[in-house]
Amino acid sequence: MAEPFLSIQHVRKSFGATTVVEDFNLDVAPGEFVSFLGPSGCGKTTVLRMVAGFEEPSAGKIVVGGKDITRLKPNQRNVGMVFQAYALFPNLTVAQNIGFGLKVAGMSKAAIDSRVAEMLDIIKLPQMADRYPYQLSGGQQQRIALARAIAPKPKLLLLDEPLSALDAKVRVSLREEIRSIQKKLDITTIFVTHDQEEALSISDRIAVMYGGKAEQVGTPFEIYNRPATKFVANFVGTLNVLEGKVTDAASGKVQVNSQEVSLKGKLNGSKSGDTLSLALRPEAISLGRQPGHDASLSGEIAEVHFLGSVIRVRVGIGGNTVSLDTFNNSTTPPPVVGDKADISFSSGDMLVLH
Amino acid sequence: MKSGRFWAWVVFALGAAYFFIPLIATVEFSMRMRRGAYSFDAYQIVLGDARFQATFMYSVVAALFTIILGVLIVVPAAYWIRLRLPQLRPIVEFITLLPLVIPAIVIVFGYIRMYGSNSPLPFLANDTATNALLVIGYATLSLPYMYRAVDTGLRTIDVRTLTEAAQILGAGWSTIITRVILPNVLIAVLSGAFLTFAIVIGEFTMASLLNRPAFGPYLQNIGANRAYEPAALAIIAFAITWGCMSLIQILSRFAPKSANRPN
Numbered sequence: 001m002a003e004p005f006l007s008i009q010h011v012r013k014s015f016g017a018t019t020v021v022e023d024f025n026l027d028v029a030p031g032e033f034v035s036f037l038g039p040s041g042c043g044k045t046t047v048l049r050m051v052a053g054f055e056e057p058s059a060g061k062i063v064v065g066g067k068d069i070t071r072l073k074p075n076q077r078n079v080g081m082v083f084q085a086y087a088l089f090p091n092l093t094v095a096q097n098i099g100f101g102l103k104v105a106g107m108s109k110a111a112i113d114s115r116v117a118e119m120l121d122i123i124k125l126p127q128m129a130d131r132y133p134y135q136l137s138g139g140q141q142q143r144i145a146l147a148r149a150i151a152p153k154p155k156l157l158l159l160d161e162p163l164s165a166l167d168a169k170v171r172v173s174l175r176e177e178i179r180s181i182q183k184k185l186d187i188t189t190i191f192v193t194h195d196q197e198e199a200l201s202i203s204d205r206i207a208v209m210y211g212g213k214a215e216q217v218g219t220p221f222e223i224y225n226r227p228a229t230k231f232v233a234n235f236v237g238t239l240n241v242l243e244g245k246v247t248d249a250a251s252g253k254v255q256v257n258s259q260e261v262s263l264k265g266k267l268n269g270s271k272s273g274d275t276l277s278l279a280l281r282p283e284a285i286s287l288g289r290q291p292g293h294d295a296s297l298s299g300e301i302a303e304v305h306f307l308g309s310v311i312r313v314r315v316g317i318g319g320n321t322v323s324l325d326t327f328n329n330s331t332t333p334p335p336v337v338g339d340k341a342d343i344s345f346s347s348g349d350m351l352v353l354h
Numbered sequence: 355m356k357s358g359r360f361w362a363w364v365v366f367a368l369g370a371a372y373f374f375i376p377l378i379a380t381v382e383f384s385m386r387m388r389r390g391a392y393s394f395d396a397y398q399i400v401l402g403d404a405r406f407q408a409t410f411m412y413s414v415v416a417a418l419f420t421i422i423l424g425v426l427i428v429v430p431a432a433y434w435i436r437l438r439l440p441q442l443r444p445i446v447e448f449i450t451l452l453p454l455v456i457p458a459i460v461i462v463f464g465y466i467r468m469y470g471s472n473s474p475l476p477f478l479a480n481d482t483a484t485n486a487l488l489v490i491g492y493a494t495l496s497l498p499y500m501y502r503a504v505d506t507g508l509r510t511i512d513v514r515t516l517t518e519a520a521q522i523l524g525a526g527w528s529t530i531i532t533r534v535i536l537p538n539v540l541i542a543v544l545s546g547a548f549l550t551f552a553i554v555i556g557e558f559t560m561a562s563l564l565n566r567p568a569f570g571p572y573l574q575n576i577g578a579n580r581a582y583e584p585a586a587l588a589i590i591a592f593a594i595t596w597g598c599m600s601l602i603q604i605l606s607r608f609a610p611k612s613a614n615r616p617n
Contacts, residue, residue: 087519101523
């Protein structure tokens with residue numbers, strides 16, 4: 001990575017005896033869009049609030065553009081932030097809200113007016129300048145909050161679950177808009193979310209957090225396809241987890257319900273006789289033996305759900321159940337519960353979880 | 355259901371009669387100064403009295419200073435308690451209720467003992483300092499109303515997030531309070547202010563014992579020596595109080611709109 005623009009170094013945060021963030025480290029490149037993804041209580045918002053200056057780290061430091069900002073007050077950091085609850089000032093119009101930071105900075109009225117107009121154009125709401133927040137929809141309010149955050153040209157943009165309060169359709173359109181504005185302005189951005197689809201769809205990199213730590217930091221592709229831990233594998237996407245036993249560590253052979261699968265040296269130091277958790281994404285599995293799939297397991301159809309274009313099938317393999325989707329084909333009837341069935345997959349798609 | 359509504363109206367009528375009959379009787383009595391005919395003579399005498407004008411103006415000025423002092427103390431205190439010290443709220447609420455429990459006469463005797471001419475803070479040494487002490491006393495008496503009004507106003511806005519949004523945009527504490535918090539609780543502050551005004555205009559004990567020429571002692575003095583004028587004064591004082599309450603209602607229409615108050 002080039003010289004990081006934001007560097008979070010060994011940051012820890014405790015509230016009394018409770019440690020909510022433990023030894024958190026992350027370097028963010030200039031212009032990069034990084035998401036903190038994790039369940040409630042994992043510490044993602046606390047890290048963001050420490051970057052903003054609303055919480056002081058118990059240990060560690062935060063560096064932005066080469067300058068240590070750990071002890072600076074929020075109003076001295078030149079950071080923009082968008083809150084989950086919009087946080088527009090109810091007594092000010094849209095234009096006054098967007099111009100708030102510029103006025104505080106002492107800019108002239110002409111310069112403020114010009115910048116506010118520019119921001120309204122960027123968020124595609126030029127006709128809303130004189131409205132009050134209560135006259136706007138949730139999506140419009142959050143766009144205004146975004147414009148207000150970026151109007152003073154902050155060095156860093158922090159987004160604290162900005163889409164959580166919006167309905168599904170607006171969420172999708174606004175997240176794309178946020179990403180497009182971020183790219184256009186080339187502003188380094190941290191985005192906090194608990195929604196994996198949001199994080200996967202708009203991030204350059206994702207830090208998956210759990211228990212106050214970053215479990216894995218990587219591109220969406222890496223996070224989804226090569227999860228480093230069991231938590232990441234379970235949290236991101238749908239996953240089938242199978243219990244297996246190493247039969248020959250040297251050649252990567254594993255037994256699942258008395259059926260052997262060769263993992264081609266992916267056992268990461270496991271010994272023969274060890275029990276492993278093996279994971280497969282539903283989209284990596286086919287019903288029946290398919291060309292190009294070098295591994296297969298036999299089982300019995302346990303459940304069939306006809307969903308129209310897709311048929312969701314659950315196959316029991318001993319004590320394990322594997323879920324997979326097949327496309328509906330009008331000439332082929334869906335499988336029948338209780339029938340014997342094989343599933344096949346590429347051994348390269350099977351993940352060993354730690 | 356119909357029977358329930360009937361009794362509800364009966365209770366309402368009894369309550370209304372309890373409040374309005376004495377009021378109507380007082381109005382009627384205040385207009386009987388001229389023998390054999392209703393007139394506003396008592397009102398003309400009261401409003402034309404130089405002492406009425408002087409004492410009323412004194413109390414109005416005292417009320418304005420009390421409101422300013424109350425706002426300066428209560429708004430930052432209530433804001434800070436909501437933002438940073440929510441655990442102190444029960445204690446502060448108890449303290450603000452004390453003026454309702456401790457009689458004004460006890461408070462003012464305490465002042466007289468504490469701030470006599472031999473005290474390091476000799477508030478009773480001259481008229482200006484005594485006026486200031488009276489305003490401080492009034493601010494204490496109005497504390498339960500002012501604090502509750504402001505606290506209720508703060509409850510309708512997300513104090514913490516608005517504060518943080520202003521902070522991250524570069525605002526300092528004075529900007530946050532004057533441009534973000536105060537405008538959004540202005541109606542609540544005005545409610546507290548008008549309640550304070552109503553209390554100060556009619557207050558007797560403190561003004562009398564501190565020997566200040568306020569409206570309350572004047573009311574008492576007139577009441578003790580005249581027949582019709584006290585009734586007219588009571589109605590005038592009542593009209594002023596109702597005027598204040600109406601102003602709260604009118605001004606609340608101009609409050610900043612929010613998701614909580616869309617209309």
